[in-house]
Amino acid sequence: MPVMNRRTLLLSLVASTAAAPAAMPAFAQVAALTAQDRADLARIEAYLDTLRSLKSRFLQVAPDGGTAGGTAWLERPGRMRFQYDPPSPLLLVAGAGLVVFHDKELEQTSNIPLGSTPLGILLADHVKLGGNVTVQAIQRLPGQIQVTIYRTASPGDGNLTLVFADDPLSLRQWVVLDAQRKETRVSLFNVELGGHFDQKLFYFVDPRLIGPKYSDPGNGG
Numbered sequence: 001m002p003v004m005n006r007r008t009l010l011l012s013l014v015a016s017t018a019a020a021p022a023a024m025p026a027f028a029q030v031a032a033l034t035a036q037d038r039a040d041l042a043r044i045e046a047y048l049d050t051l052r053s054l055k056s057r058f059l060q061v062a063p064d065g066g067t068a069g070g071t072a073w074l075e076r077p078g079r080m081r082f083q084y085d086p087p088s089p090l091l092l093v094a095g096a097g098l099v100v101f102h103d104k105e106l107e108q109t110s111n112i113p114l115g116s117t118p119l120g121i122l123l124a125d126h127v128k129l130g131g132n133v134t135v136q137a138i139q140r141l142p143g144q145i146q147v148t149i150y151r152t153a154s155p156g157d158g159n160l161t162l163v164f165a166d167d168p169l170s171l172r173q174w175v176v177l178d179a180q181r182k183e184t185r186v187s188l189f190n191v192e193l194g195g196h197f198d199q200k201l202f203y204f205v206d207p208r209l210i211g212p213k214y215s216d217p218g219n220g221g
Helices: 003-014 035-050
Strands: 053-061 067-075 079-084 090-095 098-103 108-113 133-141 144-151 159-165 170-177 183-193
Touching: 035 133, 035 144, 035 159
Parallel strands: none
Antiparallel strands: 053 067, 053 183, 067 079, 079 090, 090 098, 098 108, 133 144, 144 159, 159 170, 170 183
């Protein structure tokens, strides 16, 4: 995969606000909520409060159309790992309040605060769809419901659309629209709910600092 495509694919997943303007009115256009909207939001909040951990395969589509797959682990609050399938050299780890990006091939590592990313909303201990989070839109399709949200205090960060299968509710996809209005879509499949994971999954350790005996927990080590 070309270097620029790899960088776009990984960084667009969480959409840092570093280059964002102070405000983007397009993100702040909010439709009035109906009684049905409020009822559905209450159902979604209740569902997300029970979604404490999962393991899943994923397919990610970047703004330039590049795709990648791998295994994801999510443990709320604040922890996530995207282990990309070979030959991709990419790794994303969220934990301890940071999102860390590592490109093994380029030997480059960078990090940003989790709280400055749209996905930080999903990884919160309790997801409250109101107050600090604004619901921009709700869309219903046959067997599906989509909720688009953003941080009330910083609409320029971008927004996050959560896509659920309905009846029963089940998180199936999320879409990040960043401050430059570039979209990254992540679809989940073969989802395993619950479980306790090795906490090493959610902390990045540069194997160059550990030596050849280092075993990556994402690969069963």
